[in-house]
Amino acid sequence: MAIRCRNCPLRPKPLFQDFSGPELQFMESFKVGEMVVDAGTPILSEGSNAPQLYTVLEGMGLRYKMLSNGDRQILSFVFPGDLAGLQAGVMGVNGYSLEATTKMRLCVFNRRDLWNLFRNQPERAYDLTWAAALEQHFLGETIASLGQRTAMERIAWAMVKVYRRLQALDIGGKGWVPLPYTQRDLADALGLSLVHTNKTLRKIAEHQYATWSEGRLSISNLDALADLAMVDLEEGTKRPLL
Amino acid sequence: MAIRCRNCPLRPKPLFQDFSGPELQFMESFKVGEMVVDAGTPILSEGSNAPQLYTVLEGMGLRYKMLSNGDRQILSFVFPGDLAGLQAGVMGVNGYSLEATTKMRLCVFNRRDLWNLFRNQPERAYDLTWAAALEQHFLGETIASLGQRTAMERIAWAMVKVYRRLQALDIGGKGWVPLPYTQRDLADALGLSLVHTNKTLRKIAEHQYATWSEGRLSISNLDALADLAMVDLEEGTKRPLL
């Protein structure tokens, strides 16, 4: 049973902008359905021309690219509220693959309706561009991490970013969030080897900064971690939710 | 003397999509002027709320972020046809700084008119989103480079990407393109130290792949370089020009 946009469990959260009644109504017509997939399911594939756009309602996943030598680079972890498939939607080919790491529930939009959205709902089109710009922003931060931070700093950075984001979604609890990924995932996201990632995680635990096991990230010293990570202070800006 | 969009020297190039007469007319009204800056001039500043959007008409520059420890990460080199300032334009704050490395000529658009564009010119709005998605695509490739490629591969990758892009703009000549950056710039773009960048450039020259000196990149074995770089085959897709 598909959730109607007006009853969207995500939208009331303070992370997202408010929508007016008519706006919600349009989104309901734009939305063609919902999709539920199991952990491990591929959702989008690099280089393909997917006919659909998705907004994540529940669950988590990851975006990645493969190199011709078989290496995998994870571009970002994917959380509720994230939009996926915009590249294929507008350019006709997607630059990354998307895979579920937990059971996921996704809103499905039809790419064919995208043009209709631009013509009839300039506010939504604006939001779409906003979402794309926001994504750019995060990718830029990731580049800075891979280019300039040490292994410790990268992991601290990832932990702080993920923790803040999930807390803003009310996912997890006081001092902890679920983090349903493997150490290999984190290694591939941060450009580190699996072994070194493991050893660095241990060091972070020994320093009493944070621990991550059994899919659960517990932060015990957020300030120290943020300091280590050199995170630029995050504005509590609201983002659009499509 | 400002160039009129209908006489834009960039638009006829095969890299860009065609515009109809009315579309050009609108762009001329959207364009509020031109800006010419000298090499070294800062154009946008990270964290600031710039009131303007730019399209590069001539010259080159670079986008970068600074970390709190003083490190600089270059996100991308900026070439004619590139759009800048979209993040500030839609989100209200820019995630990177932009600086000219040569004399540059820029089209200037007013951010206040952006909303007008979305309302009255859905085709342009669509192009804007397209441009943002394209940018995402490139940032994703950069992440893969920093995360998975060795120093040699990164430099080869950067050379191939830059060479192809500038050739598509008819900038440079047979087998060479201008590349008005310093080795420090390249190092900061690829997450390498200056010294190691220098030594790796030498190695690439010794292998007869390419040489870069006096602001001029000469490619002598593009295939070998592309092979080394593991570049995914670039579609000759056209891009929108704003």
Next chain:
DNA sequence: CGTCGTGTTGAGCCGTATCAAATTCCGTGG
């Protein structure tokens, strides 16, 4: 003619990768 930015080169070290192997945890089939 000093100073500064850029490029170049050598020496040595260290952070991270690679290799190898043991352990735990599951899911599956016998």
Next chain:
DNA sequence: CCACGGAATTTGATACGGCTCAACACGACG
């Protein structure tokens, strides 16, 4: 219920790519 195989985590040993430090050359510029 247990044996098995595969994925994920852990740990130690070793190798090396890339970093840092240091010095020098060169040209532009005041």
